[in-house]
Amino acid sequence: MSDPVSALNGASFSGIASVDESGLAGMITLRGDLASPKLQAAVTSATGATMPEPGKVALSVDGGLCWMSPDELLVLVHYAEVEAKLAEINAGLAGEHALAVNVSDARAVFQVSGDGAREVLGKLCPVDLSAQAFVPGQFRRTRMAQVAAAFWLDQDGSFHIVCFRSVADYMFCLLSTAAQSQSEVGVY
């Protein structure tokens, strides 16, 4: 039996914000016509989340839907259920021009929380992270220093960052450096 582990096995750092690798997360990338009722029914019933508006994430107790582009969603599910959910989504998509793929093991997920969370991300991406501009439920694909990343902001003020697993160590070092204690800029 294989024993799945996340890229950094739950590494964490604490400074002006806490940086934690979130561990294994089930993720399905889905390309298709997001306006299609059939596609909408398949992903909303699989996750329990509503369809997200452009630039938003819709979360439920057991999963979520992230708006990636006009024809792409990132479907969040429990890691242990990903194959079953993928089969369920594919069954719902029968006859649709769409493609759903399990990308769970190709991704790493981090959580940045605490008072300095906005500052930590603000140091790394060309995104307005002020409280007025970036509100809970918002989802943004961008770059963090040299690598592609996507993140959303939770109701509790913590950021969830998704990146490629191959750059997980780079991302953790990046977030930890940006979160060094006494490194507040005081912008947000």
Added chain:
Amino acid sequence: MLILECPYCGVKAEETELHAGGEAHLKRFGPGSTDGEFHDYLFMRENPRGVHFERWRHINGCGKWFHAARCTTTLEVFGTYSAQTFEPPQNIRDAITAKRPGWSWRDLK
């Protein structure tokens, strides 16, 4: 710094989130064309001081290609628009005319 609004996802993307794709609205000349047409398609580009039309890709984002109309002298952006068009839409032309009366680019005015 150049900031372009991606017409597909609405993100106001800073230049480092984008990838420049060169001059907009090129017509491809391939097999069957004359040597002169193929030469012009490959090598001849506008290099204006002022109004210019370009292709950009929202590479660190939704991944889509789009078009942008901007001024090469001031970096002023007149607008961005869909990639699925052979020429700039009227609202973009009107926006340019409002700011740069008498502008021209290739055979556009």
